Amino acid sequence: MEQLQSYATGNGDNPRSLVVVFLRGGADGLNMIAPLEDDGYYKARPRIAIKKAEAIPLNGFFGLNPIMKELAPAYRDGMLAIVHAAGSEDSTRSHFEAQDLMEHGGVVAGGWLGRFLRFRPNASSSALTAIALGRAMPECLRGAPAATVLRSLEDFSLGENSTALQRQLARLYAAQTDLLGGAGRDTLDALERIRKLRAAEYKPEHGAAYSHDEFSQGMKQIARLIKARVGLEAVSIDVDGWDSHLNQSAIMDPQMTRLAQGLSAFYRDMGSLLQTTTVVVMTEFGRRVSENSAFGTDHGRGSVMFVLGGGVQGGRVHGPWPGLTNEVLEGPGDLPVLTNYRNVLAPVLQRHGAEDLGKIFPEFKLEPLLLYA
Numbered sequence: 001m002e003q004l005q006s007y008a009t010g011n012g013d014n015p016r017s018l019v020v021v022f023l024r025g026g027a028d029g030l031n032m033i034a035p036l037e038d039d040g041y042y043k044a045r046p047r048i049a050i051k052k053a054e055a056i057p058l059n060g061f062f063g064l065n066p067i068m069k070e071l072a073p074a075y076r077d078g079m080l081a082i083v084h085a086a087g088s089e090d091s092t093r094s095h096f097e098a099q100d101l102m103e104h105g106g107v108v109a110g111g112w113l114g115r116f117l118r119f120r121p122n123a124s125s126s127a128l129t130a131i132a133l134g135r136a137m138p139e140c141l142r143g144a145p146a147a148t149v150l151r152s153l154e155d156f157s158l159g160e161n162s163t164a165l166q167r168q169l170a171r172l173y174a175a176q177t178d179l180l181g182g183a184g185r186d187t188l189d190a191l192e193r194i195r196k197l198r199a200a201e202y203k204p205e206h207g208a209a210y211s212h213d214e215f216s217q218g219m220k221q222i223a224r225l226i227k228a229r230v231g232l233e234a235v236s237i238d239v240d241g242w243d244s245h246l247n248q249s250a251i252m253d254p255q256m257t258r259l260a261q262g263l264s265a266f267y268r269d270m271g272s273l274l275q276t277t278t279v280v281v282m283t284e285f286g287r288r289v290s291e292n293s294a295f296g297t298d299h300g301r302g303s304v305m306f307v308l309g310g311g312v313q314g315g316r317v318h319g320p321w322p323g324l325t326n327e328v329l330e331g332p333g334d335l336p337v338l339t340n341y342r343n344v345l346a347p348v349l350q351r352h353g354a355e356d357l358g359k360i361f362p363e364f365k366l367e368p369l370l371l372y373a
Contacts, residue, residue, distance in 0.1 A: 015276045016352050017226045019219075019235045020113060020140065022103075023259070023283035025242030026095065028252060029303035030289065030335065033082055033317065036063040040324030044290040044333075048248055048297075058082070062317050067256045070264035071306075078314040079267065079274065081371055083344050085302040085319055087285055087337040091330075093299035095243070098284035102341060103139035105361050110143025112342075112360055113234055116349050117144040119359045128193075128230045133218045133237040141236055153194055153221055193230050208269035215239050216262040223269045226277060233352075242283065246294035263308060275310030278348055282341055289324055289333050302335035305344050311351060311372050318369055339369060347371045 034050040035041045037060070042049050055063025056072050062084070064072060074080035090098045105112030117123060117130055123145055130147040132138050141147045202224050204210060210220040218237045225232045239259055244251040263279065270277060286303030308314075319339040322328045330336040342361045346368040349360060357366055 015229065015273075017222075017232050017235065017277045018113075018348065018352050019222055019237065019277065019279040021259075021263075021279060021281040022099075022138070022140075022236065022238045023242050023255075023281065024095070024099065024238050024240045025244075025283075026098075026285050026287060026299055027242045027255070027283040027303055028244070028248065028287040028297055029084060029086075029283075030286065031248070031252070032065050032068060032256060033058070033084055033304050034063050034065065035061065035084075035321065035324065037061045038321075038324050040289070044324060046291070048291045048295060059317050061321070065256060067253055068260035070260040074264065074267045074308060075315055079308060079310070079312065081307045081312045081314045082317045083305040083307070083319045083339055083369065084317055085322060085335055085338040086282075086305045086341055086344060087302050087339075088341055089337070090285070091301065093285060093301075095284060095299075100139060102282070102284055104142075105140075105342065106364055108362055111138070111140035112345065113140040113236065114143035114147070115360045116352075116354055117141075117147075117234055119356060120353045121355060124231065124233075126231055128225070128232055130234040131225070131232065131236075133221065133235065138236045138238070141234070144234075152217075153197060153224075193228070197224065197228055204265065204269040206268045206271050208265045208267075210265045210269075211258065211261045213258050213262075215258050216265060219262045219266040220269075223266055226270070226273060244287070244296045245292065245298055246296040248287075248291075248296040251296075263306075267308060274308075278307065278309035278312070278351065280345065280348055281306035281308075282344075286335055289329060289335055298332075300334040301330050302337045305339075305341065307344065307348060307371060313371060313373055318371065340364075340367075343367050343369045344371070 031050055034055055036052045036055055050065050054066050056066060056069055057063055071080060088098060088102045090101045092098060103111050127146060127148050130141055130144050132141055132147060132149045137149050210216040222235050239255060242252060242255055282305050283303050286300045287297035288300040291297055322336055322338060342364055343366060346357050346366050351372060354360060
């Protein structure tokens, strides 16, 4: 298998994989990780705040939304770190502009994940080095040496009864010694590997049970690929639908359930392989501190980030907390961003082999968060 991986991906026996989960629409960090001991929270949200008696205590100040209780074991095991009051410097409160800035890593060409893949030592360009699970290439992967967009493993094929075509392509690429020939051979090798994966039934380990929603099934496929050691180094996957200007519970509660169930199943399924895997969860901005008249929240600023994986200083809520008094709120009443998302990503990327963070996040003065001991 190691020989196959080295031949198919060019990255030898590098087992590290980074999974980036983007919550599109502005997830409400204040109701995912609630500041239970901040009186300002309950004054601002008399109807939609998470009740202290129902929340899962985290550190004596913050509490986990009970809807996301499946994440509590990973937190208690020290494998899940939470960063509050996190986000970007964008203050437009526009979904498009905030997502664009965050995925590009600033006002710069290409995406931050693409630059990481391009500038890391011994960069490889296999069809399976980087994958976007979805319908389109996300901006964060722009500029990667190679990236494949697919919705499922079934998409990664030349169609039914393609054996003869693959043989013909193999003969064609075998005669070429240039970069195109190498890329063609790599892709055909990846196709064969995925074909074998599809032919074998996948059984999650350690009692993990994935739900049938798109996100959980996506995380299941990611686990399958990582375990197969096909050289997967970076994955992007989205959870859409977090915009909730009215009836927030009806809109966000199902999304929080899907997120927690998918991450929890992945955590159990991966077992010891999580030591070389990192999952980062991020969103373009948070929600307004005060609820509106429609039981919802409007676009805000600070939210939360999650980092799940080996080596992380988990079981903690990282970053300073400003409080929710009027004098510290930003603009029309938003939680300020005290930890820039790049400072969360920087130590993660270093763990995954990045050496020159200045090339990944140019024109930004990094102050990496101490996520790792």
